[in-house]
Amino acid sequence: MIEGWIWDIKKYALHDGPGIRTTVFLKGCPLRCLWCCNPESQEFSPRVFWDKEKCLHCGLCVETCPNQAVVFDDLGDRTVDPERCEVCGLCAEQCPGEAALLAGRRVTVEEVLEEVRKDAVYFSRSGGGLTLSGGEPLAQPDFAYHLLRAYKTSEYGLHTTVDTCGNVPWSTLERFLDHVDLFLYDVKQMDSEKHHRLTGVCNKPILENLACLAESAKEVVVRVPLIPGCNDDEGNIRRTAEFAQNLPRIDRLDLLPYHRLGEPKYRRLAVDYPLQETKTQPKEVVERLKAIVEDYGLRVKIGG
């Protein structure tokens, strides 16, 4: 029984590969991108979201917590003692108003497949299938591998996609080649030092892996999240496009405009959103960058 941590399964996913897809979001990521829109996905272990607005003050969480970690103060504000909390998720399980929500659950490959299988009819009608995203799906290599293989070899297995940051050993990536039809491969910044500042890691293994993958994978689409002031300058985009252009068999580079949809999640995790001041870029900026990339002979889709 292979098990892994996931934090969501999204159906009717329209932009994580061809056709209608079910995207399974695995937990844990080796990067800490400043703009990460799924902060609950970063750790391998579960996190508890807390949405004060939804709290009914029913006290069930206080009653339920086996470690007496949850306390309400005189003002009715809830605090959790980090020393005591083991993130068991019982409080979230009980919370009637969904003020506390657990992000992350341990599941078996079979459990995930049972959910994925439900939309098989739509996959076959649309040429869709299963996408693994994260966090970084390949950061749980065994779970991800067995999930993809089991899906791909089942009677209803169709197209598979992996959405990766590429920051894993090549030997890990290599293991997936047979069972992945499409890699959506993020390239965030060509300057390694800047990359380190923005994501916590340098970009050398990422770019090296991309070069190898271009040689051996069935299909690779490069994706660049456009973060204002971080990587959306013409210079970086040109370098990225030039790099992709020089790789064999890569003909598409998608640009993902910045959005702030993840910001409320930071609040609910009681974490500061790192890009407080950053604003979404105007549509014309994205269009201009698209034209630049197209000059390198690459096809570009905005929004991935």
Place this chain on the structure above:
Amino acid sequence: MTEQTHLHLAESPTSVLPPHEVHAPSAAPRGTETGGPTARVLLGVERNQSARPELFPFRALAVTRSYRETEGEPIVTRRAKMLRRILEEQPVTIQEGELIIGMKTLRPRGSPIFPEINAWVEKDLDTIATRGDTPFFVTEETKRVLREEVFPYWKGKQIYDRLLESVPQEIWDADERGITYNYFASRTIGHITVSYAKVLDKGMEGIIADVERRLTDLSYEDPSYIHRKQFLESVIIACESAVHFARRHAVEAHRLAQLESDPARRAELEKTAEICERVPALPARTFQEALQSFWFTQLVLNLETDAHAISPGRFDQYLYPFYRHSIDSEELTQEHAQELLDLLWVKFDEITLAKDGGESDTSSSYPEFQNLNIGGLAPDGKDASNELSFMCLTALEHVKLPQPQLSAQISSKTSPKFLLRCCEVLRLGTGMPALFNSDTITLGMVNRGKSLQDARSGSVNGCVSPNCDGKDRMASSGYFNLAKCLELALNDGIERLTGEQVGPATGDPTSFKSFDDVIGAFRGQVKHFVELKIKYDNTMRDIYATYCPVPFTSAVIDDCIDNALDWHKGGARYNQAVISGVGVGTVADSLAGIKKHVFEDGTFTSAQMKLALDEDYAGHETLRQVLINKTPHYGNDDDYADDLAVLTQGIFCDEVEKHRDIQGAKYWVNLLPTTAHIALGAVTGATPDGRFAKHWLSEGVSPVQGHDRNGPTASCRSVGKLDHARCNGTLLNVKINPQCLGSLADLHKVAALIRGYFDQGGHHIQFNVVDRAVLEDALEHPEEHRNLLIRVAGYSDYFVVLGPDIQKEILSRTEHNL
């Protein structure tokens, strides 16, 4: 030149519209460079959109005069003479730029009055112009003539009077408490799709010849000889009246041609006069003749009775031969054919019908459910879509009006191109075309006793109800509140809002030992009220059969002439009776809450549950949130809750299908609410899905608003688990963000969603493609969104004219984003 009424209205009934409503040159150019709508089409659209719905008295006067003169004659004869009088006195109006002519009353979106049925207009006459839902303007002069010349005659003579004599109080009690909502009280039995093909192919003269043959075949030994003879003779009168009506239009067109200075328009009017001289008396030859003949048929049906849902059915099938002929013989260009079609679309949209206050609540709309089908299967099982099917989509694109309700039938044989084009038109956000699964329609109709060929040539009538084109009597008789039955089952038959014993005592819920006891009690309530509903329906069918023959409708529905039997008496080839269940989703989620929390997890006791419902969740918010957030819900592809929806449908179908009507027709279920989920919800106490008392119910077979959190594929999978072929129609509304239809690839994905749903046997799906922000803005600034069309139930209407509750309910539906 025509028989004038004694009215002194602002405009003479036979004049063209006053000049201030005319903005375009009379003979508009045919086709534009872009292939968009022509100027005269746009003129018609603008005319309809700026028209104020108004009540007109012409029909009421004619009916009253006729009934006065025919007292003592057989009822069929009286009804035929009534129609003749209506069609003689009906104002003849030819509007600027029109090529297809004929109106239901003096002006677009006006409504006639049907005093022989019900007195509601008399009661509402002073308030109808200012009521919240679907107001109709009415002049003081109209009020005066109605009060002086019409209403006094009808005291004690209306269908409604017969109903008061025959329907027992317990049925009214159930109706008042919102357990049932009964049709047939304020309007005639509806849901009519006639054999337009018969009119186009044979003409009225051909039909009259059939009747005459049948008359000579009548046997004196037949115990019903005299009734049959009188019926057949009434059919002849009705057909002749329709011909006379058309020829009055020929005269008027000719008159206007004489006055016309523009030679192009003069030629058009002369041609129109010739066409109206010929059809519907004789078979149509050209596309324009066929469209005109079709339209006269539609008008006469609309004037014979106030039946709702007089639906054109398989329009692209019976008109195609005429289109093909006109194009092949080069009598017509494709562009001009499109213009004629567009102009007919404008005519459909002119049709409205004033409904009484109660019915406005359950069908909050001006549109009259003229459901026009395209695509689907041919009788031999081949794909039936043709050039005209595509042109009907273009007509919708050109006019963007709420009527006709365009429905595309999609079968396993439908081409990807046709489906994709439908999805492309969905982008307009009009909620049309609605998509129907021909394979499920066929399967269901065969199950209901129709031949395979007739089933394949069937169409969707009204909102979503299949019927056999021109061969059927399929009328749903109103709504049945499943959620209210659950309320009573959970309270020993006592209505929560009043504390009164309303249903049978099916047990104190706190004494229930298992979930099966809950189901048993629910079944007991459903059984009781279905029996009550059928008692009403059968009484009313008898009353209409006795007092309201429909000779014209009978003339154009197959086998009425052969059987020498009126349509209301069961003369059609097929007869079935249908009851519409409301609140499947609400019941399924409620049952899931009880099953899980009372009988499985013990989260709370049935006494706690009962108390919370009694107190409408006041002080029980935690329990309510558990029901909302900690319970499996129908619409998320979770068998736990979906099985309970299937069970709910099964119980309702089982109880309904036990019954037959007075003509021996079997009863069937459909699952659609129109807007009754609002009205019936308003009298239903709190339910264990976390719904407060008086709040709306779930809509059609759609999941409870906001309870489907897993996207449209999961939602469609859940709904696909119901037995759609067993229902005479199910309705699924899906609200999606316009971004979901942005690119060609997205269109393919929506097409795949539709195919996927139909692969599971789903019957119908419709989309509201609109931004939440736009709807919110329309609530704030209705004046800026006058033309915002929205899918309500099985039809579209302008969002800003809907009642406030239905507006809020539409906003509450889950919007599926990217």
